[in-house]
Amino acid sequence: MKNLSNENLSKKDLLLIGLMLFSLFFGAGNLIFPPFLGQSAGIKTWICMGAFFITAVGFPILGVISVAKCGGLTNLAKRVNPIFAIIFTVLIYLSIGPCLGIPRAGSLPFEMVVAPYLPQGISKTLALLLYTFIFFIIAYWLSLSPAKLVDRMGKVLTPSLLILILVIFVGALFKPLGSFGEPVGEYMTCPFVKGFLDGYLTMDTIAALNFGIVIALAIKSRGVKSEKVIVSTSIKAGAIAGTLLVIIYSMLAYLGASSGERFGTTENGAQTLTNVTMYIFGKPGAVLLAVVFTLACLTTSVGLITSCSQYFQSLNNKISYKTWVRVLCVSSMTLANMGLTKILSISVPILNAIYPIALMLILLSMLDTLFNKSSIVYSLTILFTGIVSLVDSLGQVGVKLGFVTNLCSSLPFYSKGLGWVVPAVVGMLLGIALSVVKEKSVVEVG
Structure with a gap:
């Protein structure tokens, strides 16, 4: 008789895992970009948000499902090429982890909502050091026990975060900010x-390629062993997280859009939210x-530290998971103490190089039954997509490749940052x- 405890997850556990996945995705970038978008888009906010949902919600959730289906990012990337799998996977984990994503998460809240209110005479450098020290001590403690993340995030951290955001939104309903302005x-x-x-700027599609394995392990920790059930549970958890993301993003975008006429244009979404909450x-x-x-x-930092530590441990079993957690936290x-400006200055070109590849890798994994998972x-x-996205990102930092850059710049939508779309479709069809x-020739020979 089948062991049903290994085949089913309770509704409570499913909800907790869904909340955990939401909290892994929802970092500072997710807080600041929707309100800034709303403020800048004004009456066209919901057109922008419709597209924003595709890359900030749809693809991240599909990414979690793809990684769960394949048993890890490396297995998914191997469908392209074994060498590509090593390079791309390491690059993803480094960029979203210790080289960019985690330091950004550690320094951004300080820069945006702590530094502006420091009393005179207090060194900003010293204050940042103290803040990040406490921040990463807590992140270190939470990351030491991955099996407990579901309870700690799902039961405590995520509900607290959702309640606080809801308080701000409800406050805006009782004390209206104004009407939507012109884009x-x-x-x-x-x-x-x-x-x-x-x-792109949320970095969630890239993060999803890391978080997929974290969610799979969280599901297994609840007694689920069947790979089929793990995938189906990942889809359900993704639906919960995706629904919450759409709701919260819509609230934040509304706050930004309705504040445009009252406060004017700000430099970033953090200033927008500051104006709103202070008002x-x-x-x-x-x-x-x-x-x-x-x-x-x-919550995002803990997810990144956990997933990166698990990955790097898999590369070298001689170094323990806890050691990797320490290394990544330190x-x-x-890097967080180098300052947010330096971190953000390199983030956009890196994201523009990696993001299109991640998008197409996820899309291919969703459609691969149509072409029998053909490595061709x-x-x-990925080759056609990667060439254009790399040339584009190099161009953004002033590196031109002569004929190659000129050829890529003539592609449709290149000036809009989407020059990779047509080559990706051509590469797929080819x-x-x-x-x-190839299949026909094999059949004929056989």
């Missing part, structure tokens, strides 16, 4: 494309926002055609 810049001329690209709650609003930012960044704290399709699609020819 500015690209939010007026091409709102859908701009919203699509803004979704609604007065000075206590700054404290409220500081707690929200810290909770959001803490290195991330060190994977290889050509790969499918070649795989069909």
